Amino acid sequence: MTANTARRLRTAIMILMVCIPVALSYELIDTGVISFIGLVIGIALAMPLALLEESKFDERMRRLPFSVAVLVKSLTYIGCLVVVFQSVGLIFGLMEGLTMEDYWESFTDLDLYLKMGAGFTLYVVIVFFRQVNRLFGPGVLLRYLLGRYHRPRREARIFMFLDIKSSTSLAEQLGPETYLAFINEFFRDISGPVLDNAGEIYEYVGDEVVLTWKEERGIKDANCIRVFFDIDSVIEKKRQRYLDQFGVVPEYKAGVHVGEVMTAEIGDLKRGLVFNGDVLNTGARIQGECARLGRRLLSSADLVARLTLPDGWSAEEMGPVTLRGKSEPVELVAFA
Numbered sequence: 001m002t003a004n005t006a007r008r009l010r011t012a013i014m015i016l017m018v019c020i021p022v023a024l025s026y027e028l029i030d031t032g033v034i035s036f037i038g039l040v041i042g043i044a045l046a047m048p049l050a051l052l053e054e055s056k057f058d059e060r061m062r063r064l065p066f067s068v069a070v071l072v073k074s075l076t077y078i079g080c081l082v083v084v085f086q087s088v089g090l091i092f093g094l095m096e097g098l099t100m101e102d103y104w105e106s107f108t109d110l111d112l113y114l115k116m117g118a119g120f121t122l123y124v125v126i127v128f129f130r131q132v133n134r135l136f137g138p139g140v141l142l143r144y145l146l147g148r149y150h151r152p153r154r155e156a157r158i159f160m161f162l163d164i165k166s167s168t169s170l171a172e173q174l175g176p177e178t179y180l181a182f183i184n185e186f187f188r189d190i191s192g193p194v195l196d197n198a199g200e201i202y203e204y205v206g207d208e209v210v211l212t213w214k215e216e217r218g219i220k221d222a223n224c225i226r227v228f229f230d231i232d233s234v235i236e237k238k239r240q241r242y243l244d245q246f247g248v249v250p251e252y253k254a255g256v257h258v259g260e261v262m263t264a265e266i267g268d269l270k271r272g273l274v275f276n277g278d279v280l281n282t283g284a285r286i287q288g289e290c291a292r293l294g295r296r297l298l299s300s301a302d303l304v305a306r307l308t309l310p311d312g313w314s315a316e317e318m319g320p321v322t323l324r325g326k327s328e329p330v331e332l333v334a335f336a
Contacts, residue, residue: 003196012050019046022122048077070131074123081119137200140273149273152264158218159280160211161287162254167207183207186250193230197223222307228254228297255287256299285323301331
């Protein structure tokens with residue numbers, strides 16, 4: 001099972017866990033009993049979301065303004081649901097001897113529109129929270145709701161600082177509006193690889209994106225390194241689209257490091273989740289060495305020592321390097 005399939009399966013399960021209890025509760029309020037029919041309706045409610053969320057359709061919808069995306073997705077899902085239910089009703093009705101006149105008359109039933117309204121409201125709520133969750137970053141909204149970082153926590157984390165090369169000359173070449181569209185397209189394209197490798201996007205800083213993992217997630221399957229090569233694969237597949245749209249394909253470099261941070265919510269008028277620790281400064285400095293050493297991906301040897309690298313990966317020890325602003329040299333490893 002691929003990482004993308006596993007992610008879509010997890011999403012489908014979470015949607016089922018919402019839709020089935022809602023359908024059973026609605027049936028209990030409406031009829032006073034819970035039956036197999038309620039379970040079937042709950043599964044049917046979940047199907048449009050389970051099939052279309054995390055799909056190409058979902059990806060296109062994310063390019064729309066927030067409110068428009070919520071509305072269009074919810075209307076699409078309720079439309080799919082109505083088509084399925086009405087088609088099934090037509091087939092079984094005809095088998096039981098009902099006529100087409102009976103079928104068309106069913107559309108005048110007020111109960112049908114009440115149920116459609118209830119379903120549409122459920123979809124709006126689910127889609128809204130999924131959109132907000134993506135706005136904050138997967139999993140971050142839940143942490144806020146649970147108050148996980150209301151008090152500072154000490155964590156071991158991995159950080160990757162990924163920066164677009166030659167950003168200044170690209171901005172001059174493309175112009176400010178086109179350049180912003182260019183980096184936005186790039187940041188969209190890396191989202192899939194980041195999710196597939198259990199990563200989180202901590203922040204965007206101009207033309208740089210900072211990725212992070214809890215240490216155990218980043219180390220598993222060498223996710224914190226694998227993500228870079230998965231991004232390479234995505235960008236290569238979309239090379240022609242970049243050339244057609246912008247006349248240039250993004251090139252980038254990255255530095256990765258692991259260490260301890262304090263994680264906490266800060267602010268009042270605007271709250272944010274922040275990480276504080278030397279690992280961020282060191283990771284940024286490692287990325288800064290890419291150009292000088294002529295490498296696209298550099299990692300601290302400390303991190304590489306904790307990884308089990310897949311067969312075929314090429315890692316080159318660069319020896320101790322004195323990073324800018326650091327008194328002690330750091331052992332670096334380059335990946336081809």
